[in-house]
Amino acid sequence: MPPLPGAEPFHHEGGPVGVLLVHGFTGSPQSMRPWAEHLAAAGLTVALPLLPGHGTRWQDMQATRWEDWYAEVEREFSALRERCEQVFVCALSMGGSLALRLAARHGDAIAGLVLVNPSVRSDNPATVLLPVLRHLVPSLPGVANDIALEGSAELGYDRTPLHAAWSLSRLWRTVQAALPEVRQPVLLLHSPQDHVVSPANSELVLARISSTDVTEKLCERSFHVATLDHDAEMIFESSLDFIRRLAPAATTDAEHHLG
Template identity: 65%
Template structure:
């Protein structure tokens, strides 16, 4: 199945500091592409993969699950580690949940985390109905393009396949149990006005991780897809400063070469 124009994965070979960016559920790399480009322009090695089942048609997402999405970012992290001295993981929404799991599982291989409107739970009655409803109804309404900035849209599906949504619910439960294993420095940015993920998710993540070096930033001008919204440049600048504080060699060419 052809990838939608604009949904392609993105990679840039830069210096010895690398960043893995993880996009959200039913979305694609387009939501993080400006962020990735910003980092690439500043000499970082960047990987922004397209998660399985995403960026094509919703029917493809219907036959995937969290194991497929996590396996993709896990593989990308391992590849970055072969080419870079230090690797940071950034994530939006579900991508932040994937980033947290990478941090819990890989320990020191992840130097730090930047999370934007991280998702931690499927809320409301739908959370309890999903295991049964997915066998009766194939899809629900889409969740993309929650953006305050006029004229900006997120490239993603207009429907949410419920089999995949149920798998997402299972991922959130798994990651929630692993949060105490997360010890890395963390920058968490979230929007008080978010129509997809409530602020309670950020609060729970902050209360459960074992990280000591933690910064929380409110994105007052943006909705859920803040990386394409009014606060985008602020996210980019603060994430770059976060890396610079933890990795002084930022932008330097690495001694290792990658394939």
């Protein structure tokens, strides 16, 4: 099934510094598109894939598991590595879990991580019921569109498919176990008022990763989908500053791009 209008993947051929962007659970590239375009305009090579089962209808997600979503992230990362000198990963929500797994497995091949409201643990006591509940109920109300900014909307599912939610809970366990293996520079941005992912998620990441170059910033005026919210520009600019600090070629890219 073709993706919904706006949910299509996005790719841009730029300079020698690449950025992989990863969207969240039941979301789509639409939530990351302005960010991707901002980085592309700065001369970076950008990949923003559509994760399997996403961007069409929630029923399509029922047949997918976290391994499928991760495989797509891994594939896009490999493609970027082949043509870029340095690769960064920027992620939102569940995309943060997938990015952290990638970082734990690929070490120095990833130059840095930018995480926005990463989701790495359950905030719902009912998660323990998912192994059984998923066989009784196909879906529950969705989590998309938690945005403070008037008129801004996320293109995501209005239902949460429970087979996929159960698989997400297994991803969290896998990622938590490997957090100490994450050593790359990290920029973590999170919203104090997030109705989907609690601040305990960011606290867990910061407490367990082994990275020594860590910057934490608050998205004070945004809810969960901060990439489409009041703090979007701050996120875009902060991530670009972070990338340019760690990849000098990214600055020359921009000059070349403008020139």
